[in-house]
Amino acid sequence: MKKIETIIKPFKLDDVKDALNRIGVSGMTISEVKGFGRQRGHKEIYRGAEYQTDFIPKVKIDMIVDSELADKVISTIAETANTGSVGDGKIFVMPIEGAYRIRTGESGKDAI
Amino acid sequence: MKLKAFTLVLLAALLSVPVAMATDAEPPTALTNKEAIDLVQTHANYLWTLVAACLVFFMQAGFALVESGFTRAKSAINIMMKNLMDFSIGSISFWAIGFGIMFGATTTGWFGTSGFFLSDFTPDGDPWVLAFWMFQVVFAATAATIVSGAMAERTKFTGYILYSIFVSGLIYPVFGSWAWGSLLNGNGWLEGFGFIDFAGSTVVHSVGGWAALAGAIVLGPRLGKYTKDGKVKPIMGHNIPLAALGVFILWLGWFGFNPGSTTTADTSIAMIFVNTNLAAAAGAILAMVVSWMKFGKPEVGMSLNGALAGLVGITAGCANVTPTSAVLIGAVAGIIVVFSVLFFDKIKIDDPVGAISVHGVCGAWGTLAAGIFNIGGTSASIIGVQLLGIAACFLWTFPAALIMFKLIDKTIGLRVSPEEELEGLDLSEHGGIAYPDFGVSTHGGVSTIPGSPNAGSTSFASSTKPVTQS
Numbered sequence A: 001m002k003k004i005e006t007i008i009k010p011f012k013l014d015d016v017k018d019a020l021n022r023i024g025v026s027g028m029t030i031s032e033v034k035g036f037g038r039q040r041g042h043k044e045i046y047r048g049a050e051y052q053t054d055f056i057p058k059v060k061i062d063m064i065v066d067s068e069l070a071d072k073v074i075s076t077i078a079e080t081a082n083t084g085s086v087g088d089g090k091i092f093v094m095p096i097e098g099a100y101r102i103r104t105g106e107s108g109k110d111a112i
Numbered sequence B: 001m002k003l004k005a006f007t008l009v010l011l012a013a014l015l016s017v018p019v020a021m022a023t024d025a026e027p028p029t030a031l032t033n034k035e036a037i038d039l040v041q042t043h044a045n046y047l048w049t050l051v052a053a054c055l056v057f058f059m060q061a062g063f064a065l066v067e068s069g070f071t072r073a074k075s076a077i078n079i080m081m082k083n084l085m086d087f088s089i090g091s092i093s094f095w096a097i098g099f100g101i102m103f104g105a106t107t108t109g110w111f112g113t114s115g116f117f118l119s120d121f122t123p124d125g126d127p128w129v130l131a132f133w134m135f136q137v138v139f140a141a142t143a144a145t146i147v148s149g150a151m152a153e154r155t156k157f158t159g160y161i162l163y164s165i166f167v168s169g170l171i172y173p174v175f176g177s178w179a180w181g182s183l184l185n186g187n188g189w190l191e192g193f194g195f196i197d198f199a200g201s202t203v204v205h206s207v208g209g210w211a212a213l214a215g216a217i218v219l220g221p222r223l224g225k226y227t228k229d230g231k232v233k234p235i236m237g238h239n240i241p242l243a244a245l246g247v248f249i250l251w252l253g254w255f256g257f258n259p260g261s262t263t264t265a266d267t268s269i270a271m272i273f274v275n276t277n278l279a280a281a282a283g284a285i286l287a288m289v290v291s292w293m294k295f296g297k298p299e300v301g302m303s304l305n306g307a308l309a310g311l312v313g314i315t316a317g318c319a320n321v322t323p324t325s326a327v328l329i330g331a332v333a334g335i336i337v338v339f340s341v342l343f344f345d346k347i348k349i350d351d352p353v354g355a356i357s358v359h360g361v362c363g364a365w366g367t368l369a370a371g372i373f374n375i376g377g378t379s380a381s382i383i384g385v386q387l388l389g390i391a392a393c394f395l396w397t398f399p400a401a402l403i404m405f406k407l408i409d410k411t412i413g414l415r416v417s418p419e420e421e422l423e424g425l426d427l428s429e430h431g432g433i434a435y436p437d438f439g440v441s442t443h444g445g446v447s448t449i450p451g452s453p454n455a456g457s458t459s460f461a462s463s464t465k466p467v468t469q470s
Helices: A010-022 A067-080 B002-022 B030-069 B073-103 B128-150 B157-183 B201-219 B240-257 B269-295 B300-315 B323-346 B355-372 B380-411 B418-423 B425-430
Strands: A002-008 A029-035 A042-046 A049-053 A056-065 A089-095
Touching: A002 A010, A002 A067, A010 A056, A010 A067, A056 A067, A067 A089, B002 B030, B030 B073, B030 B128, B030 B240, B073 B128, B073 B157, B073 B425, B128 B157, B128 B201, B128 B355, B157 B201, B157 B380, B157 B425, B201 B300, B201 B355, B201 B380, B240 B269, B240 B300, B269 B300, B269 B323, B300 B323, B300 B355, B323 B355, B355 B380, B418 B425
Parallel strands: none
Antiparallel strands: A002 A056, A002 A089, A029 A056, A042 A049
């Protein structure tokens, strides 16, 4: 099993979620985060004082998938979340040791 | 003309019926008719004065929303408590002491010495003193609540309570007695010179503004507001719609503040209404234009302050300037307020809502303008008296407030500790969270990146030690 973490632009969330559902990803967790990579923020003004916003709101999606599905998930996200402009986000993949369903006690692939 | 005369006679005839019945069926005379008609005017005066007092009372809501909208979520409970208390404690303080000082009989012309605890009122006596007190207490409360904005986010609650007692009990009423004492039983030295301040650009707004200045100076700026090399790091308000709603409520309340100051239901209130609205509108527009020119985009904070600046600016002269003058007065106030806000930031006096600029500085401008644009014509002596009043207000209010705040600071302390400030006054002073369902995350409310804004409130679960600004 793999954990796939992706950081995307917030308005892309619905598109990515629908596309992932279609290829068989059955669950995910999202968090609202702020961050930057190469896409820096911009200058804003508040009551006459200028300031720079470096951190930009993003959405992070965490999902645990079958190792066989991982590549398809990655390509689906990359395709759907892509806008071509800087700040589209990143995808990270890491192995996980175990997964458990709390209600039934199932583990391993049955838990995801 | 004939219809008017007929209507009047009919009215008089109708009125004379209950009067006649009340006076044991004595036939109505011209005198009893006049008395009856005068009574209608008296009742109308009461009604108008008290309705206006309701409008001015509602300005407390306006102030609370403006202050909360322009400050961080982690201070929202504290702002509400301060606003609730400066009105409540102020009411009691003004009832007990302040009203007597402001409107009591005086031998010196510098303060009153009668009418404490509303002693002028007897159950079978003239209730006008009650209506007048009601109208005046909401004015006193307006002056008092101006200060909480400038002192937001770092003031100890107990210190602020003490302040509320003194500003409504002493500082505001003493100056008020100089300018308005004769409205009841007093006779101020300043009004004796012909000082014009119809609804209180100086009496209410400058007093509040200069007290706010004293408070902001004694407190010092919020942590992280100014960098060591003099840059301003904006601390963003957490809810601009709330702030805007607050401004609209204040604008509405001002329709009680200015026209209500006639305490008379007559046609003179029409021009006062119009002047009030025109000045506010002009102030908002000019402040927006100036911010647009200076910053490249029309800025909401400045525009909102501009509307208030216009309102403060017209408050002194609302009854003795033409509507055209009102537009000018409001426009100038809108321009002044933008530069004033920038100025106080430059000299590192942290005023989260611009109270000093809106009320202190524009209050002075409004008072001067009432002399310059006086309908009956202006003169060096008229302007001189206005300047005298402006100076007298500053020379009384600022030192008195400064001494009071310094005393409070030395005894129970005026400013919270840095840890309490970073954690947020809601938690540290009141043990609560204003928006418990929102879980807005934070880094202790101070950004570690220079030049970036400080945002956020404490999160519900957070108990991490905040990062201090280096």
